[in-house]
Amino acid sequence: MKDSHYDVAIIGAGMSGLAAGIRLAHFGQKVCIFERHNTPGGLNSFYSTAGRKYDVGLHAMTNYVAAGIKGTPLGKLLRQLRIERKEFALCPQKQSLIAFRDCALRFTNDITVLDTEVATKFPAQAAGWRRLGQTVRTYDDVSLDAKPQSAREVVARHITDPLLTDMIFCPVMYYGSAQERDMEFGQFVIMFKALYLEGFARPIEGVRVVIRVLLDKLRTAGCERRMKCGVARIIEEQGKAARLVLDDGGEITAGHVISSIGFAETMKLCEPSHDSAAGANTGALTFVETISIYNRQPAEWGWGDDSIIFFNDSDRFEYARAKEQVDIRSGVICLPNNFDYGGANLPEGIFRVTCLANYDRWAHLPEETYQADKRRWFAEASRSARRFLPPVDDAVLEKALLATDMFTPRTIKKFTGHINGAIYGAPNKIRNGRTHLSNLYLCGTDQGFLGIVGAMLSGISIANYHVLQGSTGRAR
Amino acid sequence: MTKDNCKKLVIDIISDIAPDEDLSAIKPDVRLRDQLQLDSMDFLDIVMELRKRHGIEVPEADYAQLASLESCAEYLTPKFQAKP
Numbered sequence: 001m002k003d004s005h006y007d008v009a010i011i012g013a014g015m016s017g018l019a020a021g022i023r024l025a026h027f028g029q030k031v032c033i034f035e036r037h038n039t040p041g042g043l044n045s046f047y048s049t050a051g052r053k054y055d056v057g058l059h060a061m062t063n064y065v066a067a068g069i070k071g072t073p074l075g076k077l078l079r080q081l082r083i084e085r086k087e088f089a090l091c092p093q094k095q096s097l098i099a100f101r102d103c104a105l106r107f108t109n110d111i112t113v114l115d116t117e118v119a120t121k122f123p124a125q126a127a128g129w130r131r132l133g134q135t136v137r138t139y140d141d142v143s144l145d146a147k148p149q150s151a152r153e154v155v156a157r158h159i160t161d162p163l164l165t166d167m168i169f170c171p172v173m174y175y176g177s178a179q180e181r182d183m184e185f186g187q188f189v190i191m192f193k194a195l196y197l198e199g200f201a202r203p204i205e206g207v208r209v210v211i212r213v214l215l216d217k218l219r220t221a222g223c224e225r226r227m228k229c230g231v232a233r234i235i236e237e238q239g240k241a242a243r244l245v246l247d248d249g250g251e252i253t254a255g256h257v258i259s260s261i262g263f264a265e266t267m268k269l270c271e272p273s274h275d276s277a278a279g280a281n282t283g284a285l286t287f288v289e290t291i292s293i294y295n296r297q298p299a300e301w302g303w304g305d306d307s308i309i310f311f312n313d314s315d316r317f318e319y320a321r322a323k324e325q326v327d328i329r330s331g332v333i334c335l336p337n338n339f340d341y342g343g344a345n346l347p348e349g350i351f352r353v354t355c356l357a358n359y360d361r362w363a364h365l366p367e368e369t370y371q372a373d374k375r376r377w378f379a380e381a382s383r384s385a386r387r388f389l390p391p392v393d394d395a396v397l398e399k400a401l402l403a404t405d406m407f408t409p410r411t412i413k414k415f416t417g418h419i420n421g422a423i424y425g426a427p428n429k430i431r432n433g434r435t436h437l438s439n440l441y442l443c444g445t446d447q448g449f450l451g452i453v454g455a456m457l458s459g460i461s462i463a464n465y466h467v468l469q470g471s472t473g474r475a476r
Numbered sequence: 477m478t479k480d481n482c483k484k485l486v487i488d489i490i491s492d493i494a495p496d497e498d499l500s501a502i503k504p505d506v507r508l509r510d511q512l513q514l515d516s517m518d519f520l521d522i523v524m525e526l527r528k529r530h531g532i533e534v535p536e537a538d539y540a541q542l543a544s545l546e547s548c549a550e551y552l553t554p555k556f557q558a559k560p
Contacts, residue, residue, distance in 0.1 A: 027524050070496065070513040079494055080517060464520055469536070 006032050008467060009244055009254035011231045014042020015452050016444030017260040018214040020459035022081050025223035027468055033223065036230030036247060040215065043416055043423060044452050046208045052403055054291060055206040059308055059334035062175060062194035063453035064090060064109060064201035072198060073453045080460045087213045091339045093200035093307035098167045099388040101313045105167055109199030128158040141189040144432045144465065151188035166317035171195050171310040173319040174332050176450035178283045178424035180320040187448060194451050200307055204341050234269045241440040256467050260444035263426045264419050283422030284321045286409040288357045290378045294349035294400040298335050302390035309333040311388040322358040326377045328384035331355040348402060353385040359409040359420040378406050433462040441466050477556040479549040486548045493521045504545040
C-alpha cells in the first residue's frame, strides 16, 4: 500500500472518530480514519449471527429531546454534523424504572415525572432534590478546562437520604462512570442531564441507523476510511507524533493525530513508550451482557411498560469491579420493544441484562471453562434481573426462547481493544484532549463526554478546538 | 457584491448550519446571538463556511465583527469586493 500524508489521522472508527472525521473533511481537511475492526461503531456497534441482527453497547440513545428544544447536546450534534433530525429516526422511550429492593422511582423523558416521584417517596428530600437540579442545570459541563470535584460530595450537600442518593447514582453510573463508587462531578452532570433532564430514545432498527447516517456523511464529506487496519505505533520525534506505523506495516504521516481508542491504549502505542502514564490511569470497570430473543412480545408477559430498569438489591448500591466473575446484585434490564415506535414494533421480543463483571476472572480461562462459565452466569444474571419484572414461569420463557447471546469482558477487549474490557475507559478524563505530544489529541470515552451523543460531541469538540479553530489564525 | 447580497449569503450559511432556526424575521442591527440560539460552535461554523464557500478568511481576532447581520455586511462586503 502506498504510504501517504494526511492533514489529520484519526485512530478508531467509533462514534467520536466518525464525528471528528465528518467535521474535518467537511471543511476541506485531508483526513483518514484507521480502524482495526471490520465494523465501524466501536463500543456501539452491531453484528449478525445465525441470521439475526444484534446491537452491542447501545441500550438507548441518551440526551433525547423533542424537536424544537434547542441548546442541548443532541441539537448541537445535529447542527455540527449537518444531520437532519429525522435521519436518526429516534423513537422515545415509554418509561424507565430505578428499582431497588423496597423502593422504585419511575422516570420518563419528562423530568416532572421524576420530580413528583421523589417528592412523593422522599418528601423530606424534595427541597434538596430541587436544589440539586438547579446546581446541575447551571453547571458548565462542556467546559474543556473544569477542575475535578467529587460528585458524592456535591450531591451530599443536597441529598441526605442514602437510599435516594444510591438510586440517583445507579443509572448515572451504569450509563457512564469509569470510576468506582464515585464520579467526577462534571461527568455526573453530563449523565444527569442526559438521562433525567433529557431522556432515552432509539431508532427501531437500533444503532446501525446512527452508524449508517454517520458513514453517509463521512463519504459525502470526502473522508477516507481504512478498515481492518489499525495503528500499531505512534513514533515520537521532537515532541510530536511524527509518523504512524500501521498494522499492515505501512507508514503514514499527519499534521494532527486524533486518537479515540482510549488514554492508556494510546499511550501504549507511543514510541518511546509511555507505559507508566498508561498504568496510572487505566479503567477496571467492565460488564457482561446477556441477550435473549423470544418469539413473543414482552408486553404479553406484563413486561411491556418499562424501556430500561436499573435494579439493585443490596443495602447500599455498590458500583465497583465485581469480586466474582459477575456481580448480579445490581444491573440494567433493557427491553428494546418498549419504545414508542408509533404503532410498529420489533418482530421479536428482546430481553437484555447488563451486570458489572471482573476482567481478570474472564480473561485467561481455557475455552471450555469460558463457555461453561458464560452459560452459568447467563442464567444467574437473567434470574437476578427477572426479580424486578412481573413473574413469568420458567417453562413459558423457555418455550418462547429463539436465541441467546452474551458478551463478556473478554469479548469487549477482543473487539474494542479496551484494556481490561473497560467500557467507560480511564477513571481520570482528559477534558482538553491534550497529550504529551503537541499534535496528538484524545477524543471519545477518555476525553469524557459520555453516552453516544456525548461521544460524537467529543469528536466534534476536539476537531474544532485543536484543528479547525487553529486553522483560522488563532494564536495559542 | 452589495451589502444586501452579503447579508443574504450569511443568512444562507446560517440556514444550513441551524436549519431549526426561523430566519424570516432577523433584525439586521440586533446581535444574532440575541435573536437566534447560536453558540460559539455555530459561530465557528459561520467562519468556516465563509472560507469553504467563498474563500473569505476571518481571523479569530475579528470574530466580534460577525455579531449582527449589519456588522457582518459591514465587515465582509469589502472582503468580497476585494476578491479577484
